[in-house]
Amino acid sequence: MALKQTNRKARQNLETGLGTNTALNGGRFFHKNGQPNMHIRGMRLMERLNIYHSLLTMPQWKFLVVVVIFFLSVNLLFAGVYIWIGLDHLSGMVANTWSEKFGEAYFFSAQTFTTVGYGRINPVGIAASFVASLEALTGLMSFAVVTGLMYGRFARPRAFIRFSEKALFAPFQGGLAIMFRMVPFTRNYLVNVEVRTTLAIQELEDGVAKNRFYSLPLQLSRANTLTANWTLVHVINEESPLYGLTHQDLLASKAEMLVFVEGFDESFSNTVISKTSYNAEDFVYGAKFRAMYHPNETQTATVLELDLLNAYDELPLPDNCSYQKA
Structure with missing residues (x-):
């Protein structure tokens, strides 16, 4: 079931390269590992x-x-x-x-x-x-x-990045934000890192369901270096395409958040790219990530716990938010 367009203040992304006709695509656009969900036929x-x-x-x-x-x-x-x-x-x-x-x-x-x-x-x-x-x-x-x-x-240059399995709708600055995080898992640290996120959602246009793509501005989308985990935050305000949509709405409209990461790897002396996506089933409402790093015993270095990448604690949503769980 597609949704009527609920927020016209959100900025559409017309450069995704993905089709808008819902009848011509099946399932999500990208797998969790970043590979396109595309089966090619007609080739020798x-x-x-x-x-x-x-x-x-x-x-x-x-x-x-x-x-x-x-x-x-x-x-x-x-x-x-x-x-x-x-x-x-x-x-x-x-x-x-x-x-x-x-x-x-x-x-x-x-x-x-x-x-x-x-x-x-x-x-x-x-x-x-x-x-x-x-x-x-x-x-x-x-x-x-x-x-x-x-x-x-x-x-071969590769971005050794792991993403959290879930994206969290968490209380943030008196309101609500959607968060996910990523972390480098080797010593191939990146510099000049940029992250872009896009929301793919099905909306009704003249009674016909269409795929629509909206940019999800991040509170911080660029970083000089990526040596520890980085939590990416999109604030849900009146200009957000997620504004006013419940979890049930996102499930019904087959919402998918596409994530594209680009950075320069000094080890390879080359630009590397990583991708992932979160669909509505990957959204968790009322939660916040646990801290992944802490000082060591002698307070002389920082310890990064990769096993905590997906760890989060449940938190109540703000009273002024009506984003119920499905």
């Missing part, structure tokens, strides 16, 4: 896979599994070729059973692929020598590609 298999991008961005354990499977598969393929040519073309084999012969061929393939070449087994004849030289070339090229991918994975 290789274009859809985008192997380079996939290998560069997949989790570390998946990348290692792919490399190991590729190594085992290539050697299995070349071992099969040597067996097809004839094991009598591999001199120096010490094997009696078929499994031992296959093992000798497989590990000769592994030695050739890695250019180790112990020398006990060597190819005899043009066919086996040609396959061995082709495998050595394949191994050199494969190691070059894997080395480049590993360097790219380690050197």
